[in-house]
Amino acid sequence: MELSVNLLGLYGGGVGHTPVTATDAVQMAADDGFHVYDFPLADKAFYDGDWRGEIDRAMNCAAKNGGVFRYAHVPFLFPWGDPSPENWARFERVMSLAIEGAAMLGVRWVALHPYTTNEPAECYAAAPCRDAALVHLRPWLEQAEKLGVHFAVENMQGDAACHPRRRYCAKVDELIELVDTINAEWGGAHGICWDTGHAHIAGHRQSDALKAIGGRLKMTHIHDNFAGADLHLLPHTGSLDWADFIAGLKAIGYDGDISYEQDLRRIPAELRPGLIAYLRDVGNAFIAALQK
Numbered sequence: 001m002e003l004s005v006n007l008l009g010l011y012g013g014g015v016g017h018t019p020v021t022a023t024d025a026v027q028m029a030a031d032d033g034f035h036v037y038d039f040p041l042a043d044k045a046f047y048d049g050d051w052r053g054e055i056d057r058a059m060n061c062a063a064k065n066g067g068v069f070r071y072a073h074v075p076f077l078f079p080w081g082d083p084s085p086e087n088w089a090r091f092e093r094v095m096s097l098a099i100e101g102a103a104m105l106g107v108r109w110v111a112l113h114p115y116t117t118n119e120p121a122e123c124y125a126a127a128p129c130r131d132a133a134l135v136h137l138r139p140w141l142e143q144a145e146k147l148g149v150h151f152a153v154e155n156m157q158g159d160a161a162c163h164p165r166r167r168y169c170a171k172v173d174e175l176i177e178l179v180d181t182i183n184a185e186w187g188g189a190h191g192i193c194w195d196t197g198h199a200h201i202a203g204h205r206q207s208d209a210l211k212a213i214g215g216r217l218k219m220t221h222i223h224d225n226f227a228g229a230d231l232h233l234l235p236h237t238g239s240l241d242w243a244d245f246i247a248g249l250k251a252i253g254y255d256g257d258i259s260y261e262q263d264l265r266r267i268p269a270e271l272r273p274g275l276i277a278y279l280r281d282v283g284n285a286f287i288a289a290l291q292k
Contacts, residue, residue, distance in 0.1 A: 001290065003283040004036040004071055004259035005029055009232070010276060012040075014265040023057040030065035032276055036257055037062060038071040039105050041098040044090070051097070055104050069105045071219055071259055074098040074140075076113035095140060103147035109219045111193045112140075112151040114169045114178055121159060121166040129168035130178055141186055152193035152218045153179050155209075158202030160228050170202045172209045179216055191218030195261065197225045197232060200240045210248030217254055221261035222283075232263040234275065235282050246289050258286050 007025035020028075022040060029037060039058065040046070046054075062068060075094050079087035102110045115136035117129050144151060155175050156167035169175040175192060182190050192213050198221075199206055210217065224238030225231040235242055260279060264272050 001255055001287050002036045002257050003034065003280065003287065004038055004257045005034045005279075006038040006040065006073075006259075006261050008040045008043075008265070009260070009262045010264055010272070010279075011269075012265045013269075014267070017269065021057075022054055023061050026058050026061045026067060027065070030062075030067055032273075033280060035065070035067040036071075036259075037067060037069050038073065038259060038261075039069050039101070039107065040073070041101050041110075042073045042075050042077075044075055044077075044094045047094050047097050051101065052104065055101055059105065070108045070257060071111065072098075072102045072105060072107045073111040074102070078115070078118070080118050092139075096143060099140060099143050099147060099149055102149045107149075109150055109152040109191065109193070110144075111154050111219065111221065112137075113154055113156065114175075116156070116168040118165055120164050121162075122164075124166040126168065126171070126174050130174070130181070133168060133178060134181065137182070141182065141190075145186060145189065150218075151182075151190045153182070153190065154193040154195050154221065155198050155202070157198045157230055160203075161201045161230050170198070172204065172212050176213065176216065192216045193219045193221060195221040195223075196240060196245060197221070197223045197230055197238075197261075200225055200227050200238070201230060203227070206241065206245040207248030207251060210245075210254075211251050214252050217252065217256070219256055220259045222259060222286075223261050223263075232261060234262065234279060235286075242286075246286060249290055254290070258283050258290075 007022055007029060011020055011025040011028045013020045075098055079091055115133040117132050156170040158170045159166060179192055194217055224233040224235050224240045226239045
């Protein structure tokens with residue numbers, strides 16, 4: 001068990017700042033003592049440039065520093081604002097390229113947001129959402145099988161952040177049913193990514209949810225909030241019960257990594273070192289508690 005960081009969330013340039021490449025971020029993370037990384041495959045703009053070359057450069061930098069890519073996140077911003085055929089085609093294209101990128105990186109698990117029909121909460125029904133998700137995910141699952149990529153389907157935000165709409169897989173039973181249905185057809189190749197912030201917004205008791213998920217849990221997205229907006233705060237700076245979260249991981253014998261999904265990009269780079277040191281200390285404390 002090690003501490004994993006989402007590279008551009010910690011080291012990326014904010015608005016108006018000098019852009020930071022994934023390779024730059026790998027070097028900064030290694031200098032800060034992090035050696036397990038989550039590669040940023042979710043940004044559609046990444047695929048407008050020499051993205052394969054950037055993956056190669058980042059992998060070489062990681063290898064030089066004794067680091068490894070174990071996780072990634074594929075695109076998740078479905079084009080609901082303008083669901084034109086052109087926008088959906090672009091989303092499908094970058095999704096396919098991201099899966100190819102994950103294969104190049106050789107990551108263990110790739111976080112995947114389940115497709116949602118984006119229904120208003122008063123019209124929401126889980127079964128049609130599940131069926132739509134399975135249809136929508138099929139081409140990606142087929143490509144993942146060919147390339148040896150394994151998805152970790154992520155739990156979604158609750159109504160507090162999505163009102164007036166409801167997100168499919170904000171409920172644990174929906175998430176489990178979807179992953180079990182996928183695995184029944186695709187040979188058990190996929191699992192679950194537990195996002196602590198999303199779970200807090202959805203009102204879950206983290207330990208109970210994790211016990212229900214059990215061995216399906218393959219990766220984490222760790223961040224905090226106040227059970228309203230999805231703020232991606234540092235642990236212990238929101239209202240999430242971290243002792244309960246750790247108890248849930250211990251109860252199911254979780255032996256994966258502690259993986260952050262932070263966003264420090266609004267903070268000037270010169271002010272981040274103390275926060276990054278804090279994240280390292282908290283993550284190591286989580287690992288120590290799990291290994292007792």
